[in-house]
Amino acid sequence: MSVSTSPKIVVRGTKKPQSFSDWANKHRKWLFAAPAMIFVGLLIIFPLVWTIYLSLTDSHGSVRAPSQFIGFANYMEVLSDTERFWPAAGRTAYFTITALAVEVVLGMIIALLLWRPFRGEKWVRVAILLPLVATPVAVGMMWRLIFDPNMGFANQMLGWIGIPAQPWLSGQSTALPTTIFMDIWQWTPMVVLIMLAGLTSLSDEPDEAARMDGANAWQRFFFVTLPLMMPTVIVAILLRSIDALKTFDILYATKGKGGGSFHEVETLNIYAYGLSFDYNEYGLSSAVLMIFFFIIIGVMWILTRRKKGIK
Known part of the structure; x- marks a missing residue:
């Protein structure tokens, strides 16, 4: 008595979803460097943005004192000095x-x-x-x-x-x-x-x-x-x-x-x-x-x- 086996159906075109570990292993150089890059970026961006903000205000006496937005008046005063x-x-x-x-x-x-x-x-x-x-x-x-x-x-x-x-x-x-x-x-x-x-x-x-x-x-x-x-x-x-x-x-x-x-x-x-x-x-x-x-x-x-x- 012969036992017939049905052929396996292979579905082509489907891709196994990538796991997080595979993705992390593929991008490990960026993941390891990311904390340092983010830290250095914050050290650069925050003082720069804060300085730009202060340069557009009439801040004096104390950085915590109330200040008003005056636009490019400080730049004009400095450049005319x-x-x-x-x-x-x-x-x-x-x-x-x-x-x-x-x-x-x-x-x-x-x-x-x-x-x-x-x-x-x-x-x-x-x-x-x-x-x-x-x-x-x-x-x-x-x-x-x-x-x-x-x-x-x-x-x-x-x-x-x-x-x-x-x-x-x-x-x-x-x-x-x-x-x-x-x-x-x-x-x-x-x-x-x-x-x-x-x-x-x-x-x-x-x-x-x-x-x-x-x-x-x-x-x-x-x-x-x-x-x-x-x-x-x-x-x-x-x-x-x-x-x-x-x-x-x-x-x-x-x-x-x-x-x-x-x-x-x-x-x-x-x-x-x-x-x-x-x-x-x-x-x-x-x-x-x-x-x-x-x-x-x-x-x-x-x-x-x-x-x-x-x-």
Whole structure:
């Protein structure tokens, strides 16, 4: 007696519903990163939104005090301030451009000197990186003592070679260049690290080919090494320009409120800080910070576009 079995009917086109565990396993990299991304996002978004809100109100005296919405009146008042805002903006640009230019050039020179192996190179690299160990406030206080007009070591050294004492931080015309020197002293090692990383990643073949064609050291640098290093140079400029624009601690540690008695080192950061904590003008200070924020975004956009163009 034969037993007949009915054939199994396979329904095609149906898809087994995906379980949560399968979905989580497929997107695990985003799930693990999500808490940190949300936290960082809130840290950025909330202060930004709150600052925008304050910049559109007449908030003063206390952030909890009643305030009225006044639109862009704070921005108009700030942009029409030719006594404090525009001079502070000029000092910010001068500080950033001067410090950045010296740091990039000096960083490239030092990186080229450290590029090839030599005896004791490890100790030299450690010594060059020492300024990065100290905090900017500590660096400012140290140089403030060195440049003290009465007992500072800098004027003593000038006296040994017959040069009269200089006002350094106490002079209206010398205070800002002196603080720029402090920034250069501390942050040039960072540029050296970036440049050195870029140099070590370069291939030796283009330089050897130029050497075989009879190019000297200067020609090989300007026509071979420097063009290949331009993406790295743009990265160094991008990082340092943003950091230099935001410089606050060295300036405040050396000159205090208002950037000095005559506002000689008052940048936009110092100006906004004074409006907030010295005069309690939170609406005006928020407007200054938002203008400053858009300036930084603009600089980042220009440098990023430049970097893409070079690539």
